[in-house]
Amino acid sequence: MAELMVVPVSTSVLTSADTWETIISSCVGTVHPEDVICLTGEAAAIMQNRYIRPEEMQPGFLERFFCRLLPEDDPFSNLYVMASAMAAAGKWKTILWHIIGRLCALAGYEDVFFIHCPKADFSCAVTEALPPYDKCIIYRPFPVKKLCEEIVERVGAYGAVIVETREWKKVTILGTSRKVSARKVAHILAKAPFSSGKQYIPMAIIRNYVQG
Numbered sequence: 351m352a353e354l355m356v357v358p359v360s361t362s363v364l365t366s367a368d369t370w371e372t373i374i375s376s377c378v379g380t381v382h383p384e385d386v387i388c389l390t391g392e393a394a395a396i397m398q399n400r401y402i403r404p405e406e407m408q409p410g411f412l413e414r415f416f417c418r419l420l421p422e423d424d425p426f427s428n429l430y431v432m433a434s435a436m437a438a439a440g441k442w443k444t445i446l447w448h449i450i451g452r453l454c455a456l457a458g459y460e461d462v463f464f465i466h467c468p469k470a471d472f473s474c475a476v477t478e479a480l481p482p483y484d485k486c487i488i489y490r491p492f493p494v495k496k497l498c499e500e501i502v503e504r505v506g507a508y509g510a511v512i513v514e515t516r517e518w519k520k521v522t523i524l525g526t527s528r529k530v531s532a533r534k535v536a537h538i539l540a541k542a543p544f545s546s547g548k549q550y551i552p553m554a555i556i557r558n559y560v561q562g
Contacts, residue, residue, distance in 0.1 A: 352384075352558040356542040359553040363482065366399035370504045378555060386556040387501055387510040388539065391524050392483075393552030394491035394512050401488040402434050409433040412441050416448075425472075434487045435470035444470060468492055494525030502527045508560055511535050530559075 361377050374381055381387070395401060413433045420427040426435060426448065436444045444467060451463030464471045471490040491497055494512050501510035509530035514522040521539045523532040538556060 352561050354538070354559065354561065355557045356388075356538060357555045357557055358551050359555060360551050361393075361553065364393050364396050364552060366397055368397055370501050373553070374505045377553070381505050381507050381555065382557070383506065383508055384558050384560040385507050386530055386535065386559040387505065387507045388535070388554040388556060389501070389510070389512055390552045391490050391512055391514050392488050394494075394497060395488050396483060398491055398497075400491060401483060401486045402437065403486050404430040407433045407437065412436070412445070416445055431472065431487060434472065434489070435467070438489060439467040439470035443467060490524060495527070498525055498527040498530075513539065 359377050361373060364373070374387075407430060409429050409432070413429060413436055417427050417429050417432040426432045432444075439447075447463045447466045451461075451466075454460075454462040469489070469492055471492075472487055491512055498510040498512060501507070509527040511526045511530055511532070512524040513535075514524060521536045523536050526532050526535065535556070538559075539554075
């Protein structure tokens with residue numbers, strides 16, 4: 351039986367002009383039918399052009415007023431994070447579901463806002479990504495499951511998964527293709543993490559996933 355292994359893939363700086371086929375052919379070579387493609391959320395979002403630079407935004411009264419009402423530990427208290435969320439999901443929808451989400455959180459229900467405003471979910475706030483995206487707000491990729499299925503179809507892999515690896519040996523699964531178990535992939539990557547959110551190692555191949 352072939353050995354299951356995680357192979358990190360280093361790339362040049364990814365852009366929205368890159369395609370899955372060119373990345374695989376230039377950086378990976380051959381993808382086998384038993385392999386699973388792993389991609390960081392930041393890289394996937396950048397390829398979808400889902401990022402925005404603060405200098406491109408012009409926050410208005412609603413953004414400035416509402417972000418001041420929020421506690422400092424809320425990421426949306428940052429004016430540009432709030433403005434980017436409103437730009438992605440709509441101003442009044444963002445305000446309504448943020449208020450409902452905070453009330454639901456008091457009752458123990460988490461992530462209500464992001465469930466109803468998925469386009470406003472961000473992966474990196476300002477300065478957390480590597481250059482040239484270090485001054486950008488990067489949204490999470492959307493829609494994640496559809497994106498995973500697209501990767502599988504275009505490169506011929508068994509499956510695909512979008513992940514966040516913010517902390518060493520801590521993996522958050524953002525979405526998978528239908529044949530892939532999120533729990534199994536999280537377990538595999540926790541033992542062999544391939545990235546700490548760095549965009550230059552944005553991908554890994556789980557070799558022989560089916561047999562592992």
